[in-house]
Amino acid sequence: MSSVTASSPLGLFERYLSLWVAGSIISGVILGQYLPGLFTQVAALELANVNLAVAVLIWVMIFPMMVQIDFAAIKDVGRKPKGLILTLVINWLIKPFSMAALGILFFEYLFAGWVDPQSAQEYIAGMILLGVAPCTAMVFVWSQLTKGDPNYTLVQVSINDLIMIFAFAPIAALLLGVTDISVPWETLLLSVLLYVLLPLIAGVWTRHRLNQRDPHGVEQFSARIKPFSIMGLLLTVVLLFAFQAQTLIDRPLIILLIAIPLMLQTYGIFAIAYVWARLWKLPHNIAAPACMIGTSNFFELAVAVAISLFGLHSGAALATVVGVLVEVPVMLSLVWFANRTRHWFPAISSN
Secondary structure (H helix, E strand, O other), rough: OOOOOOOOOHHHHHOOHHHHHHHHHHHHHHHHHHHHHHHHHOOOEOOOEEEEHHHHHHHHHHHHHHHHHHHHHHHHHHHHHHHHHHHHHHHHHHHHHHHHHHHHHHHHHHHHOOHHHHHHHHHHHHHHHOOOOOOHHHHHHHHHHHHOOHHHHHHHHHHHHHHHHHHHHHHHHHHHHHHOOOOOOOHHHHHHHHHHHHHHHHHHHHHHHHHHHOOOHHHHHHHHHHHHHHHHHHHHHHHHHOOOOHHHHOOOOOHHHHHHHHHHHHHHHHHHHHHHHHHHHOOOOHHHHHHHHHHHHHHHHHHHHHHHHHHOOHHHHHHHHHHHHHHHHHHHHHHHHHHHHHHOOOOOOOO
């Protein structure tokens, strides 16, 4: 199996991601209050229900991740199928539906007295989009921190990306329909084309060309463009919260209300996957990253689709960005737990 250039230590950005996002939220709220005309103009930059400014920023975020995907590694997947089966079942048969169920439970029942019905539906929609988008890039960080098998992690991410091309839109449409949210299929399919398929093709082509020139070309290229990816994420958050500024000032508790079911979902999914991995007696270097992949989200995709479907001002977009704020500290706590319970699993397997 080919070597992995995507695994990297937890850098300054990843370690303090929640702080950077929180700072972007505060900046967005302040700018939204003092420069409302600027953000009104940005919101008007749309083509086929896609905001062009946000589309550019999402591409800046996603493209470096796609360059890291190596589909050549898939040929060795048959050697250790259990970890892959666990990840795929969690990602596509459990997680989207549990996220939708939690959204409905909290925003149609438990939080009904604090949230108006229209906003509740949009928050549920944002949660669903998070649940249908399994993580891509940050998984390499979680795998590194739990001493996971980097090549196996690469296989899992690569196959998930392939499945996402075909499964994201149908599952999202199904769950949004179940919650009585009208979704235009054209916009949903356009979002998958723009934010999954095209970046993936561009990333595979770029990786191929870089490897032709230099065996370390992908690693060097990824290091050079990583700051742009960071900037794209933070600027997207600033934009979203600038448009949500008045809502947040009027109702500051909404962030907490959205965060509660998202945290329960993350810990609950990890618990299901971790118990399953232990019952299956997977080696820890397979079990830990498999559970992390099933637990974390491809929040960049969720944010982009939420904006395309519901708009920059929507509660759906807000819910997906709260997912960014919640995910990193929660995932770091799960990394700590996985490392402390390494002895629950068999020794590293070579089979």
